[in-house]
Amino acid sequence: EPEVTQTPSHQVTQMGQEVILRCVPISNHLYFYWYRQILGQKVEFLVSFYNNEISEKSEIFDDQFSVERPDGSNFTLKIRSTKLEDSAMYFCASSEAVWDTQYFGPGTRLTVL
Amino acid sequence: QKEVEQNSGPLSVPEGAIASLNCTYSDRGSQSFFWYRQYSGKSPELIMFIYSNGDKEDGRFTAQLNKASQYVSLLIRDSQPSDSATYLCAVPNFGNEKLTFGTGTRLTIIP
Numbered sequence: 001e002p003e004v005t006q007t008p009s010h011q012v013t014q015m016g017q018e019v020i021l022r023c024v025p026i027s028n029h030l031y032f033y034w035y036r037q038i039l040g041q042k043v044e045f046l047v048s049f050y051n052n053e054i055s056e057k058s059e060i061f062d063d064q065f066s067v068e069r070p071d072g073s074n075f076t077l078k079i080r081s082t083k084l085e086d087s088a089m090y091f092c093a094s095s096e097a098v099w100d101t102q103y104f105g106p107g108t109r110l111t112v113l
Numbered sequence: 114q115k116e117v118e119q120n121s122g123p124l125s126v127p128e129g130a131i132a133s134l135n136c137t138y139s140d141r142g143s144q145s146f147f148w149y150r151q152y153s154g155k156s157p158e159l160i161m162f163i164y165s166n167g168d169k170e171d172g173r174f175t176a177q178l179n180k181a182s183q184y185v186s187l188l189i190r191d192s193q194p195s196d197s198a199t200y201l202c203a204v205p206n207f208g209n210e211k212l213t214f215g216t217g218t219r220l221t222i223i224p
Contacts, residue, residue, distance in 0.1 A: 041216075042201075042214050042215065042216045042217065043201065043212075043214040044214070045212060045213070056206075089156075091156050098210060101147065101159055101162060102147075102212060104156040104158070106156050107155070107156045
């Protein structure tokens with residue numbers, strides 16, 4: 001069964017460093033998403049991406065965040081200058097259509113020291 | 114700001130009994146509703162979705178939707194220890210681009 005994959009599973013970085021989280025969505029899906037979940041808190045929407053551009057973003061998704069689909073398979077989230085409060089699980093999701101179910105990847109645990 | 118509310122639990126249910134999980138939402142325009150299961154340290158996994166008022170059954174799971182009361186629930190029949198997890202209610206924005214999640218209800222099935 002097709003699934004969303006994410007790498008790395010765990011990323012440790014120093015405050016102020018840049019990180020890139022990678023995702024491979026399900027191959028026939030057209031809509032891509034990033035969510036995050038701070039430990040013990042709810043899953044929060046960050047950004048949605050369709051047709052090579054951001055279609056919606058939350059207030060969390062400020063100038064330090066960016067997303068890209070560099071090729072036909074990968075979808076990346078870049079955090080330019082990490083802060084302690086960026087420590088969280090980051091989930092990538094994809095859906096076939098805008099009204100369709102979103103399937104989540106296993107997540108990347110980001111730890112900012 | 115659309116809100117999705119769930120009782121955080123923990124909810125303890127004996128093995129074999131029915132577990133009932135509830136969710137309320139603030140946006141009367143919401144059209145679809147999703148239930149995800151999340152094991153500790155793992156990602157959300159889709160259990161089922163519902164669009165129409167009434168009940169929808171899938172195996173041991175039944176979703177119930179009442180749009181007039183802005184209420185959606187998930188029933189788990191014949192609860193198993195493997196059902197122990199946090200259950201997340203999620204409501205999409207118009208067009209389904211953004212899922213708004215509740216805080217989740219932590220369910221423990223007691224053998």
